[in-house]
Structure formats: C-alpha cells, structure tokens
Amino acid sequence: MHQSEMSSTESNSFSDRGHLLTEQVNSASQQLDQLSSLEIVDLCNREDQKTISAIAAAREPLAAAIEMTATALRRGGRLFYVGAGTSGRLGVLDAAECPPTFCTHPDQVQGIIAGGAGALVRSSEALEDIEDDGMEAIAMHKITQRDVVVGITAGGTTPYVHGAIKAARQRGAKTVFIACVPAEQVAAQADVDIRLLVGPEVLAGSTRLKAGTVTKMALNILSTGVMVKLGKVYGNRMIDVSVTNTKLRDRALRILCDLTDLDRATAETWLDKSGQRVKLTLLMYWGQLEVAAAEQVLAAHQGDLRQALASLSLG
Incomplete structure (x- = not known):
C-alpha cells in the first residue's frame, strides 16, 4: 500500500x-x-x-x-x-x-x-x-x-x-x-x-x-x-445476479444450463424453487438439498459457493 x-x-x-x-x-x-x-x-x-x-x-x-x-x-x-x-x-x-x-x-x-x-x-x-x-x-x-x-x-x-x-x-x-x-x-x-x-x-x-x-x-x-x-462469482459467471427482469432471468437460466446438465425448462423449475437465486439453485441441485438446508450451508461459508461445495465433498 x-x-x-x-x-x-x-x-x-x-x-x-x-x-x-x-x-x-x-x-x-x-x-x-x-x-x-x-x-x-x-x-x-x-x-x-x-x-x-x-x-x-x-x-x-x-x-x-x-x-x-x-x-x-x-x-x-x-x-x-x-x-x-x-x-x-x-x-x-x-x-x-x-x-x-x-x-x-x-x-x-x-x-x-x-x-x-x-x-x-x-x-x-x-x-x-x-x-x-x-x-x-x-x-x-x-x-x-x-x-x-x-x-x-x-x-x-x-x-x-x-x-x-x-x-x-x-x-x-x-x-x-x-x-x-x-x-x-x-x-x-x-x-x-x-x-x-x-x-x-x-x-x-x-x-x-x-x-x-x-x-x-x-x-x-x-x-x-x-x-x-466475496464469493459472488463462480468461474466467470455472476452467480449472484439479481433476477429482476426478463434479460436477467434469461442470463440466470443460461448460467444454470451452462454449469449443469439441466435443460432450460428444468432449470426454470429449480430457479423458481430457490426464490430466483442462482447461487442457491446451484448448491441445491449439486448437493440435492432443500432450500433451508442449502441456505444454512451457504451461510456457514459466508456465501462462498466453492467453500460450501467443498464442505459437502462436491468441490
């Protein structure tokens, strides 16, 4: 400095x-x-x-x-x-x-x-x-x-x-x-x-x-x-994107489809289930967790997805 x-x-x-x-x-x-x-x-x-x-x-x-x-x-x-x-x-x-x-x-x-x-x-x-x-x-x-x-x-x-x-x-x-x-x-x-x-x-x-x-x-x-x-990026994807309009929802779905094997329709179901939170959706899908459990794991790792996945031996 x-x-x-x-x-x-x-x-x-x-x-x-x-x-x-x-x-x-x-x-x-x-x-x-x-x-x-x-x-x-x-x-x-x-x-x-x-x-x-x-x-x-x-x-x-x-x-x-x-x-x-x-x-x-x-x-x-x-x-x-x-x-x-x-x-x-x-x-x-x-x-x-x-x-x-x-x-x-x-x-x-x-x-x-x-x-x-x-x-x-x-x-x-x-x-x-x-x-x-x-x-x-x-x-x-x-x-x-x-x-x-x-x-x-x-x-x-x-x-x-x-x-x-x-x-x-x-x-x-x-x-x-x-x-x-x-x-x-x-x-x-x-x-x-x-x-x-x-x-x-x-x-x-x-x-x-x-x-x-x-x-x-x-x-x-x-x-x-x-x-x-701060863990708001996974790879080079904005996994904390705010899904507030059609463009950003489309981006969120493309991120999910690109990072997983989900098709768009299934990705929409998972995204809706998570409350439009891409990071949480990824943790729920990869960890096969319900919303509350995924939220707890993320909170325990200050919102860092990689650390959360590692704690589940998925990283």
Whole structure:
C-alpha cells in the first residue's frame, strides 16, 4: 500500500493548476480543429490506447485496494466512492451497477457526488471547491472504521474529495485515492494511492476523455475484484445476479444450463424453487438439498459457493 502526504501549502495552491498533467497541452492534437472527422477518430483512438498502459502501471495499488475493500466488506463494512463532476458520476455509476450484477444491498456500495443527485444530470462543478461539504458528506453517511472511502479526482486537487478523505480517516475508515496526476504534482493522504497516468487530453483539460475512461476501467476492476473475493462469482459467471427482469432471468437460466446438465425448462423449475437465486439453485441441485438446508450451508461459508461445495465433498 502507498501513502503520501498533502501539506497545507499544497492544499492552498489548488487554484494554480496549470502544471498538472491533466491540464497540459497535448502536442499530438495541436491541430485538432483542422482535422477531418476520420482523423479525429484515429487521434482519439491512438490516445485512448494509453489507458491500457496506465492500468497496467497501477496494477499493484489496484490489487491492494481490492484486498483491503474485500476484507472490509466481508466484515460488514461498506464501500463509498466520492467525487465531483465526471469523477463523481463515474463513482455513482459503478455503485449503481453493483446491485443488479452482484445482488448487493444498495447500502453496501454507494456513490457520493458533490451537489447530490442533481449533479448527475446538470453540471455543478462549483460545488467541488468546498472541502467542508466533502467532510459533511462523510458525517451524513455515518462512515465508520469498518468502511472504505474511495476519493476520485482526475486532476487530484478537488477540495471536496480531499475533505471527504480527511474526514474518513479521522473516523478510522480505510481510504483509497484515485487521480490521473503523479504524486509529486499533487500529494494525498490515503491507505492506497492509485495514479492513472494517461497524459494530456486530446482536448486540453477535458478529463471526461482519457482520464474518465481510465477511471471507469479502474472502478470496473476494483468492484469486480472485490465481488469475486466475496464469493459472488463462480468461474466467470455472476452467480449472484439479481433476477429482476426478463434479460436477467434469461442470463440466470443460461448460467444454470451452462454449469449443469439441466435443460432450460428444468432449470426454470429449480430457479423458481430457490426464490430466483442462482447461487442457491446451484448448491441445491449439486448437493440435492432443500432450500433451508442449502441456505444454512451457504451461510456457514459466508456465501462462498466453492467453500460450501467443498464442505459437502462436491468441490
């Protein structure tokens, strides 16, 4: 894990951001306004390749964040993403996608954005400058030492995010800092420090581009990795998928048919019997257990299907 410090002098200099990597001018796009549409596509595509390298360079802190967060959630903690503007929206999006994908409780993974829900659809960038608001958001969500707070800020300077990280640490929570600038440009105090260095944007300073893309990639990896560690995946199947519509029911049935020798009609019967719970259906079928017995076995192994199967000598 990586730690860095932010001095009060650095905090007060956030108004001068011209030196930041995310604010610099990209020499490859100097003639952007003179390019053809196809040339614009090709340029953006070439620049976007840098997101892959940035993720690879951050592999170790990303893995550390997965381990730390999985441990916290396994102990009953929660995961919070905190950001403003594009960064905040990406955090809210990742949090919102966890319940349907992994059947998590809506409170387990949450997104906090400066300006609240209204900022999701209408720009409220001025609100990112208020550090106290970030601190108040942490208090409002009653964050404790069991939780993990991930601060997301492309340029690394957002006072709202730094306030949230500061307040979370004061409450004993674990913290992660994600930024697209090197630590020597903007330092931060966090248990895990993730730097996604994609370089200057095609459109100077527009961090909804490469910085936004690489941030989405990092959050995808973080939340997916955590859920894998929590036993919500079997092989590469989302066995905790929430069966709440026709598409997801179809996915659930395909998972059952692919992993077992059940035909679709029989799989439907088993799925209905389990209360639309794919993981439980698999344990019931493979272990030839009734619902209550299968629930007890899963609970005894913290919902980990492989461990539950192993306890029945089926793993």
